[in-house]
Amino acid sequence: MLENLTLQSVLAAAERIAPHVVRTPVLRHALADAGGEPGHDRAGGLRTELLLKAESLQPIGAFKLRGAFSLMTTLIAGIPGVVAHSSGNHAQAVACAAARLGLRAVIVMPSDAPELKRKRTAAWGAEIVTVGPDSDERAERCESIAATEGLAIVPPYDHPLVAAGQGTAALELFEDVGAMSRFYAPVSGGGLMAGCATVLAALSPDTEIIGVEPRDGDDTARSLAAGERVEVPPPQTIADGLRVRRPGALTFPVVQAHVARIELVDDDELLDTMAWALTHLHLVLEPSGAAALAVARREGAASPGATTRAGTNQAEVMRAGVILSGGNVDSGLLAEVVARAGGMMARPPRSPAP
């Protein structure tokens, strides 16, 4: 169990990071019919209200800034800099935080990181070291650089201060909207989920907490089933932020304690959801950033209100909190998403009223 990760530690992180991090908006979006499309259904009323925490609107385009500042604002004076390994968004977060706090930053990145994320990281003045596509190799290199150069490691997820920082996303969501029926967030190493689940277990204990993983990267689902951390082969999913091969040692017990279930999404559903977000939310999401939304839409459309109370004016409203975790997507993939959006735009947003 991650003993130092508590509601109190998230509240303390919120105070430390407030000067540096954006309080992102919560966008409310109604799913009104079984097609899961937006609109106001005069016959049946609102079925599901999505409460979308748009972390894609952070300055670096992802929630990772929260964890980076949470840890880095506790470093004592005299530490010359930090080192981190990341497939992209954590790299930008650490580089950005280091620039603001006046620290040197060395970032170990995979060879298959999106070009956009790599260039943005370098643009913050960070030094980049490239090490294969496997996350274990990167962790090892990160430790050796820290030891050789006297730098502090900023882990991407498996640290109580990092997880506490990520948990501030759920704290703000709860402060803005109150209790939710369900909460959806992507699970990779588990830092975001551990932090958010800690907050919601304390403040909104009736919320069903749902983790989302790519089908090809379901290490947390397998680990929960096995009752211990399981490793999967390197995932090939387009969700480059969710390619971790096994849950964090410190975060996994928190996930075990609080997450009700894990749902899986495939690349096709991620692309569809990215196109839907472009068209209906006017937001750019990266594949990882669309993962929780993909499942929330699927389940929102199939919620009890939609299936058993159709035709009445009293459909129950399911309130679903969703973390839109990031928006950094290469233009090539974005072009593919726009092409899908074209097909989507050709259909009306809902069936015409009767």
Added chain:
Amino acid sequence: MLENLTLQSVLAAAERIAPHVVRTPVLRHALADAGGEPGHDRAGGLRTELLLKAESLQPIGAFKLRGAFSLMTTLIAGIPGVVAHSSGNHAQAVACAAARLGLRAVIVMPSDAPELKRKRTAAWGAEIVTVGPDSDERAERCESIAATEGLAIVPPYDHPLVAAGQGTAALELFEDVGAMSRFYAPVSGGGLMAGCATVLAALSPDTEIIGVEPRDGDDTARSLAAGERVEVPPPQTIADGLRVRRPGALTFPVVQAHVARIELVDDDELLDTMAWALTHLHLVLEPSGAAALAVARREGAASPGATTRAGTNQAEVMRAGVILSGGNVDSGLLAEVVARAGGMMARPPRSPAP
């Protein structure tokens, strides 16, 4: 002068529309160097803070919902429905408001309206009548339908209740961020600008109010120069929301009284700004929705802080409020914007730190 358009009438509109309209977020974005790109400049500090009122995140994807609800919530019982003419976003707004308020809606649309806007309007259950690309013809048809069928006209801009509704965007912006050095909004018929300028003249009288028009559709700029309303030929700009041929009769005197100057943008700058917003803000904007941002970026990059105080740590911060008025764009144009964003993504967000 539009005597019924006052701070009080905007406050009253805000109360009427609150149950129906989203309080959109204000996104803060730093412009740190002369390139107008985001980032945190360690050498010179922040030069311009953009305070972006993201009306593209309204449910219909544009601010027009404010004006439609502002007027339609004052209609007396017994009126069977409404009629409106619009190139797109006002159509969706009226159709959406009518669906929610249980009214029939007839919408007169131009033949060259974006397909997306047309389909969305129909999807709200509105009846669509198509009349050429010229806005005067549409206004005439709208009046004849109103007379024949006993419907109330919801004008797109030239009505004190509509302008008061649009002014709630500036009211919320001021409530969230306080006084601004500058305020940028697009000007078409002038409803948005008249409402917003009325609010800011009362609450933030030192704010310089800047209207933005397409270069090919500069009727307000010409009218201000002439001291009277001037008509221009049908504009061909890609900013389909800004193709009105002359300022509103009621809104123009308000614009005359409060707007400091009009700045013009061409299609190329609109496309660049849309690509920049996709890449750096993770927002989809339509051309009209990017117009005010295009000028704010141009002027922010050239602000005194950036030109005279470079190299110091005390650059003055220019706080610029900007209305991002809408995000409804066809997938064909969006694909073009993504291609531009591809070129943009290949460049780092700012020069590396020294």
